[in-house]
Amino acid sequence: MNASRNLIRHGTLLCVLMSFVALGQLSAQDAKKATPVATSASDSSTDQSKSSGSDSDRTVKMNPFVVNQDSSMGYLASDTVSGSKVAMKIIEVPQTLSVITRAAIDDSGLMDPNQLFEKFAAGVSNLTGPGIEGTNAIIRGFRAQNWSVNGATTHYLSELVADNFETIEVIKGPSVMLYGRSAGYGGYINLTMKTPKRNPVNTILLGAGTAGFSHEMLDWGEALGDSKNFQYRLVVSHQDYDYPSRNYDYNKVWMIAPSIAYDFSPTSRLEVRYEFIKSDQSWTPSQLDKNGNLIRAFSSNQAEDDMGNRDTDRILQATFTGQLNEHWSLKLNSLLQQMANDWKYTYGMGDPTPGLPAQYYTFLPNQRVYTQKSWFGDATLAWNEDDLPKGMSNDMFFNVNFDDFTENILFLANNMLSSTNPRPNPLIDPSNPDLSAMRYTFTYPTLIIPYVTQNSSSASVGETFGLWDKKLQLIFRARYNYDQNGSLVKSISPANTPPPVGQYVGNPAPTVITEKLTTDYGFVYKITPTWVAYYGHTEAYSPVATGTTASGHTLDPESGKDDEFGTKIDMPAFGGNITGSLAYFSMSVSNKWRPDPFNTGFFIQDGEQKNKGVEGQLGFNNKRFSFIGGFYSADGPYQEHQPATGIQPAGNLRAVWAPKITYNFTLKVNINDNFAVGGGYRYQGDQISSTRLLITPGFGTTDLFATYTMKYGKGHLRFNLACTNVADGTGFMREDTPASVYVQEGRRTTLTASYIW
Numbered sequence: 001m002n003a004s005r006n007l008i009r010h011g012t013l014l015c016v017l018m019s020f021v022a023l024g025q026l027s028a029q030d031a032k033k034a035t036p037v038a039t040s041a042s043d044s045s046t047d048q049s050k051s052s053g054s055d056s057d058r059t060v061k062m063n064p065f066v067v068n069q070d071s072s073m074g075y076l077a078s079d080t081v082s083g084s085k086v087a088m089k090i091i092e093v094p095q096t097l098s099v100i101t102r103a104a105i106d107d108s109g110l111m112d113p114n115q116l117f118e119k120f121a122a123g124v125s126n127l128t129g130p131g132i133e134g135t136n137a138i139i140r141g142f143r144a145q146n147w148s149v150n151g152a153t154t155h156y157l158s159e160l161v162a163d164n165f166e167t168i169e170v171i172k173g174p175s176v177m178l179y180g181r182s183a184g185y186g187g188y189i190n191l192t193m194k195t196p197k198r199n200p201v202n203t204i205l206l207g208a209g210t211a212g213f214s215h216e217m218l219d220w221g222e223a224l225g226d227s228k229n230f231q232y233r234l235v236v237s238h239q240d241y242d243y244p245s246r247n248y249d250y251n252k253v254w255m256i257a258p259s260i261a262y263d264f265s266p267t268s269r270l271e272v273r274y275e276f277i278k279s280d281q282s283w284t285p286s287q288l289d290k291n292g293n294l295i296r297a298f299s300s301n302q303a304e305d306d307m308g309n310r311d312t313d314r315i316l317q318a319t320f321t322g323q324l325n326e327h328w329s330l331k332l333n334s335l336l337q338q339m340a341n342d343w344k345y346t347y348g349m350g351d352p353t354p355g356l357p358a359q360y361y362t363f364l365p366n367q368r369v370y371t372q373k374s375w376f377g378d379a380t381l382a383w384n385e386d387d388l389p390k391g392m393s394n395d396m397f398f399n400v401n402f403d404d405f406t407e408n409i410l411f412l413a414n415n416m417l418s419s420t421n422p423r424p425n426p427l428i429d430p431s432n433p434d435l436s437a438m439r440y441t442f443t444y445p446t447l448i449i450p451y452v453t454q455n456s457s458s459a460s461v462g463e464t465f466g467l468w469d470k471k472l473q474l475i476f477r478a479r480y481n482y483d484q485n486g487s488l489v490k491s492i493s494p495a496n497t498p499p500p501v502g503q504y505v506g507n508p509a510p511t512v513i514t515e516k517l518t519t520d521y522g523f524v525y526k527i528t529p530t531w532v533a534y535y536g537h538t539e540a541y542s543p544v545a546t547g548t549t550a551s552g553h554t555l556d557p558e559s560g561k562d563d564e565f566g567t568k569i570d571m572p573a574f575g576g577n578i579t580g581s582l583a584y585f586s587m588s589v590s591n592k593w594r595p596d597p598f599n600t601g602f603f604i605q606d607g608e609q610k611n612k613g614v615e616g617q618l619g620f621n622n623k624r625f626s627f628i629g630g631f632y633s634a635d636g637p638y639q640e641h642q643p644a645t646g647i648q649p650a651g652n653l654r655a656v657w658a659p660k661i662t663y664n665f666t667l668k669v670n671i672n673d674n675f676a677v678g679g680g681y682r683y684q685g686d687q688i689s690s691t692r693l694l695i696t697p698g699f700g701t702t703d704l705f706a707t708y709t710m711k712y713g714k715g716h717l718r719f720n721l722a723c724t725n726v727a728d729g730t731g732f733m734r735e736d737t738p739a740s741v742y743v744q745e746g747r748r749t750t751l752t753a754s755y756i757w
Contacts, residue, residue, distance in 0.1 A: 064382045064395070065321040065331045072167075074621035075104045075628040075666070076579050078570050081151065082169040082190040085178060085331075085380045085397045085462060091568040094475055094522035094536030096172035096583045096615055098122070104628065105162055107668060107678060107705050109722025109750045111215070111239055113160050113168065117189065119682055119703070120666065121170045122630030123615050124187070125659055126733045128742055135160065140172060140186030140587065141611045141637040141658035142560075147189040148179055150273075150319060152335035152376045153403050158279050158311030161255040163217045163237035166192040172615065173562040173585065174540030177479050177520045180403055180456050181542050185560040185589050186611075195271050196231035196261040198223045202715075202757055209750030212250070213241040229263045243283065244728070244746030248302035253279040268322030275315040282308035285740040287348050287430040290358035294730055294743065298430040300346045300363055303438035309343045327385055333378040341370040346438055348430070348739030361739035362425050365440035367412040374405040393466035403456040411447035444498045447491045455484040462520075470526070475536075477520040483543045486511045514543035514557055530571035536564045544591070550599040560589035576622025587611040589637070594656060597691045597736065609655055611636035626678075629665030636660070654688045657734050659698070661685035666703075679704040689735045699731030701744060715757025723749045 064086040067079035076099075083093035090097055098121040110116050114126040117137060127136035127143060135156045137144045146155055169190045175183035179190070200221035207215035221233030235257040243249045259273035282301045289295050301307035317335040324330055348361040378401035385394040426437040460479035466472070490506035522536035539562075544555040566583030589609045596602040613634025620627045637655035644650040654660075666680030683700040705722040724747065731744035 064329050064384055065380075072101055073577060074626035075101055075668070076577060076619045076621045076626075077101055077167065078577075078579065080169060081192075082171055082178075084464075085399055086382050086395065089570070090579070091530075091532050091570045092473060092524050094524055094534040094566075095538065095564060096566065096581055096585075096617070098124075098170040098172070098617060098630065100168040100170075102166055103626070104666065105165060105168075107707065107720065107722075108666075108680075108703065109705055109720060109724060109748075109752070111162055111241075113162055113165075113191075115724075115745070116162060117168055117170055118684075119664060119680060120168075120628060122617055122662055122664060123172065123632030123634075124170060125657075125662065125684055126742075127657060128734065135189070137189060138186070138658055139170065139184070139188070140585070140613075140615075140632070141609075141634060141655055142184055142186035142587075142589065142592075143657075144184045144186065144188050146182035147191060149191045149193050149315070149335070150195075150317060150333070151190060152317060152333050152378065153180055153182055154315070154335065154337055154376075155339070155372055155374045155405055155407075156313065157339055157341050157370060157372065158277060158309070158313050159251070159253055159281070160191070161237050161239075161253060161257075161277060163219070164194050164235050164255065164257050164275065166194055172583075173536070173564055173587070174538040174560060176481070176518050176540040177460060177462070177477050177538065180401070180458060181481065181483060181540075182403075183540060184542075185540050185562070185587060193273065193275075194219065194233060194235055194257070195259050195273055196221050196223070196233040198228045198231060198263075200231070200233065203754055205752060205754040207750055207752035209241070210748055211242045211244045211746075213748065213750055215239050215241075215750070215752065227263075231261045232259065234258045241748075244748055245296045246283075246286075246299055246746075247297050248299045248307075249282050249284060250308075251279070251281050251283065253277065253281075264322070268320070270318070270320045272316075272318045275313070275317075277311070277313040279311045280308055281311075282345070284345055284347050285736070286743050287359070287361060288738040288741060289431050292738070294732075294741065295359075295430045296730070296743070296746075298433065300348065300428075300430075300438065303346050303435050304344070304440070307345050309341065309345070311341045312339065314338045327383055329382045329384070331378075331380045331382070333376075333380075335374075335376040337372070337374045337376075339370065339372040341368070341372075343368045343370075344442070346440065348428075349737070358738070359429050359431055360427050361430065363428050363438055364425055365442070367442045369410040369412075370407060372405070372407045374403070376404075377402045391467065391469045393470055395464040395466070397460075397462045399458075399460045399462075401458055403454070405452075405454040405456075407449075407452040409449040409452070410445050411449075412442040412445050444502070445492065446495070447489070448504060450488045450490065452487045453485065457482045472526070473524045475520070475522050475524070479518050481514070481516045481518060481541065483514045484511060485514075485543060512543060512554075514541075516541050516557075516559075531567070531569050533567045534565075536562075536566075538562050538564075540589075544593055547593065547603045549604065550596055550602040555593055555603060555605055556591045558589060558591045558593065560587065562587045574620070574622060576620060576625070578618070578620050580616070580618040582614070582616040584614055585612065587637075592637075592655075595690065606653075606655075607639045607642070609637040609639055611638070611655075613660075624670050626668040627665070629663075631661075631663035633661045653692075656688045656690045656692065659685040659687050661698075674710060675706070675708050677704075677706045684731065684733075687732075687734065689737065691737060694735055694738070696732040696735040696741075699729060699744065701725045701729055701731060702727060712755065713757070715755060718754045718756060720752045720754070721750075722752075723747065 067087045080090050081087045100120045117124045123140050125138045135147045172187040175188040203219040205217040216238045218236045223231040237255040239253045255277045257275045261271045263269050284300050287295050315337045320332045344367040346365050349364045381398045383396045458481050462477035465474045488508040490504035492502040493505045518539040520538045524534045526532050541559040543557050547555045564583050564585040568581040570579045592609045593603045593605045596604045615632045617630035638652040642653035662684050664682040668678035670676045681702050685698040687696040703724045708719045710717050728747035734742040
């Protein structure tokens with residue numbers, strides 16, 4: 001075990017040492033060896049930047065970590081860095097991959113990343129709401145957390161700010177090979193963030209709308225000197241809005257994100273970015289009345305003036321990419337993150353109390369204070385040979401990385417000990433609430449977790465071997481995973497008694513070490529240069545670590561796999577380009593855990609879960625139209641041959657929170673060079689609540705937008721009018737109990753004016 005850990009450490013040091021050697025070589029490298037292509041996809045913005053730029057605005061094709069600018073057109077993207085450690089054509093990745101471009105984000109009028117991937121990526125649904133308990137998604141029926149930014153794993157608990165995104169890339173199926181144990185089973189999300197450009201496009205944005213909506217953003221950068229080797233960029237954003245028909249629920253977010261970049265040579269680049277986010281949110285689940293109808297206007301947060309989530313997040317990320325020579329390239333990626341979260345809220349819990357009308361619920365006070373620190377380090381060495389004999393080619397990478405995470409948690413009057421709170425939890429009728437009964441003073445902690453530690457390491461190798469001039473590509477990747485987890489939980493005894501009487505008791509949980517080898521493999525066959533067939537096998541695991549069941553049993557490690565057969569296209573047609581994919585997938589996950597709905601703070605491990613289904617997406621873009629759509633239909637996840645429980649008959653038991661069907665489309669029509677209209681529709685099928693006693697009905701929402709662009713001075717003005725959830729329909733994103741229902745946002749209309757130059 002120690003030998004394997006030392007091997008990873010020594011491998012990392014070797015890659016770091018090689019990078020310093022590379023810097024010296026790269027700065028003196030002959031620029032004549034560079035083959036220029038267009039800049040990265042993020043170097044253009046929405047409807048602007050239509051020129052290709054000069055040679056000084058270009059990077060090099062040899063650098064396998066950079067995608068080219070021409071791969072992004074309207075709502076479509078052809079290249080990605082999310083499906084592998086190196087840049088690839090999306091049609092050459094043996095998995096389904098959905099890319100939400102900057103143009104789609106700007107047209108939609110949506111601010112919340114959770115809403116964006118719901119609207120534009122099939123098979124993806126929101127788990128909670130904006131900024132609540134971090135970044136969360138359900139992808140192909142399984143939860144995805146701790147998304148990556150620019151390829152680096154993060155541990156957000158607060159809301160991310162879409163103003164700082166270039167693209168949202170959703171990788172379907174397990175992605176442990178690339179992103180570690182957080183990558184989950186159904187899929188993973190990698191955000192590409194705004195960074196400096198050699199040919200910057202600047203934007204000032206002002207927006208206003210219903211439900212107190214206001215939005216301001218500055219995106220400004222410059223490239224300095226005759227060579228433009230040094231660039232900087234600053235993104236500043238502010239959002240402030242209430243939730244439609246939700247009293248006392250609101251969202252206020254501030255962000256500042258400066259970044260700098262320096263090109264040592266035409267083939268090497270260093271980028272450093274900083275991100276500071278401060279948010280103040282109040283967003284609670286809704287409740288149902290005695291007839292099962294949503295009490296939309298009620299918010300338990302109106303019981304206290306200072307209820308809400310107050311979060312501060314800081315990120316510092318540095319990325320170096322460069323060529324060592326004609327065939328070898330290096331990427332170093334490091335990220336530091338620090339977070340502080342103070343959540344204070346009161347919410348409904350459990351089913352109605354027997355003997356009382358159905359709309360009466362127990363309301364529990366809760367305050368949690370989190371502090372987090374994490375460090376991610378990643379080193380990738382890539383080897384490319386395109387001119388091997390007999391039409392063969394080689395693309396290989398070697399990678400080592402670390403993800404070190406520490407979290408401290410403080411609970412005050414938490415519901416884990418609700419039965420012995422200083423006073424009885426109030427019973428409230430949300431349709432006619434007595435708010436005075438919900439007021440509560442937090443005076444001392446009831447539970448503390450001095451630390452939760454996760455130390456993840458890996459060493460991996462990937463090979464793509466091409467035959468017949470890459471007509472057939474064979475992919476094999478292997479990753480050795482090493483995880484070390486520990487925690488200490490202390491509860492006050494006697495329960496809910498203030499010091500000095502109350503004493504914290506508890507012993508550290510045993511350190512859990514998990515070592516596992518995971519493999520991915522598959523092939524991509526080019527039927528034509530723009531049409532491929534593929535097969536991919538991907539694997540995942542999670543050590544689960546320190547969680548326990550109510551009986552005290554430590555959770556067993558999870559593991560999962562996915563086999564996917566599919567076809568993809570990326571071809572010119574009708575004066576534009578068409579992209580699309582169609583795939584059949586078969587997934588299985590063992591020892592899947594979920595929160596225990598009847599014992600807060602503990603977990604349940606279900607039997608093996610399976611999910612099989614079909615997923616497709618289609619996109620088109622030309623001068624007149626942009627279209628993107630997708631559908632997902634599956635038979636699970638489910639557990640086979642289970643006894644009857646609640647409303648579920650004996651047989652296959654459905655997983656919670658996972659819709660079995662979703663479909664979506666968005667269309668934009670450019671009436672002329674200045675005016676465009678568009679809109680979209682999304683449907684999400686029914687789901688099972690966490691207690692498995694309720695079925696959340698399916699729902700659909702329609703969005704509309706219009707844009708008008710006109711020349712002004714050295715740039716142009718762009719106006720966007722957007723209306724989301726036009727019919728103001730009610731949809732339940734997730735339902736735990738009748739007292740805890742997460743609701744799709746109501747109708748919101750916004751008008752945004754941007755000046756772009």
